[in-house]
Amino acid sequence: MPSITYFQPDGTHTTLDVDPATSVMRAAVNAGVPGIIGECGGQAMCATCHVYVRPESLSGLPEPSEDEEEMLDCTAAPRHPARSRLGCQIACGEADALAVDVPTDQV
């Protein structure tokens, strides 16, 4: 089973074993990982599941859709040109592991 690791701004982290298709947002919300809200339930509409994907996890991810792209301009914490993604739009897929940094603000 692949895993997702969430690194918090205070330096702590949580690792979750997940189904390959479970999104970074859904896994975090179900497990109560702080700092990932997912208000809109995964329709790329609220920008409250913003994460910074760690560089080593970037290569396997699909490009952001148009909906995700516009929403990344609406995040509470600054957008990073390469690493910012919506957690509801990415999952492990083929990868064994994903590592993401949780931003300081979602609202």
Add this chain to the structure above:
Amino acid sequence: MTPLSASPPVHAGEHAAPVADWVRIEDLYTNPYPIYRRLREEAPVAWVPSVGRYLVTRYADCHWIEQDAETFSANEDGSLMKRAMGHSMLRKDDPEHQVDRAAYGPVLRPKAIKETWTAIFEKNAEKYLDAFEAQGSGADLHLGFAAPFAAENLREIMGFRNATKDDMQRWSQTMIDGTGNYADDPEVWAKSAASSAEVDAAIDELVPVLRADPDATLLSAVVGAGLPLEAIRANMKMTIGGGLNEPRDVLGTAAWALLSSPGQLAQVLADPALWATAFEEAVRWVAPIGMYPRQTTREVALGGATLPRGARIGVVLGAANRDPEQFDDPETYNINREKKPHLAFGGGAHFCAGTWVARTSVANVALPRLFERFPQLRLADRPAREGGWVFRGMLELPVAWN
């Protein structure tokens, strides 16, 4: 029409929800917040006979409901909204809901707002601020500016080129009144049905025009998406009902809160980035949609009570947004409070489709333009009035300027 029962759908176990027979609708309308406080503390999931629903008032429980659409269905039996407006996406569950929602496409999303709608919001702000200024100091900001501004924005986004902002306001209010017509007043139904027929006629006239010559509007999007006529009609009526009063009311509430707190107003005027904060705190403080319905699809434990299958629930966002477990000093309007998520836009699949329209039109355009136009704006001697609980906002907001 199924009349509302005066007693809960029988459940007399030891975990039956407490009955809050002391809650009166007229008190909710005047000021629901002391009632919400008592409900949260004494009976966070309570059967409220006057309303004919279980009211859920704690943040955590409301949030829980929003995340579990399988247990808490939006497709309510005997819904007055379905009768007044037809069966819109607001009363559907996925996957049926998703079909309608997808048909709205990018029209209400940030990119379209930036490219198409912001210029219209700016034009309408200038136009209706001119008209408001002409009324002279002492005028009512609610009816004099907030209402026409919100109505004209919505008219243009939806694409009702064959209607006026006054039609939009009449349609919206009469169909909302139908949605809330628990007293089954025939006159209310007659007005609601008349508006519904007018909307149908306006849509029927526009469908062939937009099919031949599509544009950026919502009507054009749903026509282009091939939504059946019945679904187009219902969703347009829902959007007329749900897209006008809410931006109007948050505009009024935010203006009232800031005018009542000169220190916070000065802070916002010194840092325009805070308009967004002032807006967000206004929808937290007085959620324009204070309550929405759900119905259980199975027996479920919630907030210390066990609800039977088929239980009609009122998810009270107005109470959740003032839960001290979520917000310190929740009854106070405070733009400097710790940033935390609120539930004013709902959550899950039904997260408000108009969220970004409201944020942009009110926080980025209307509020800054208002205070720019009237640098000395202040509350007039005649007192401001607010009302409502299912929908809550200003009833009158008299303001003065030099």
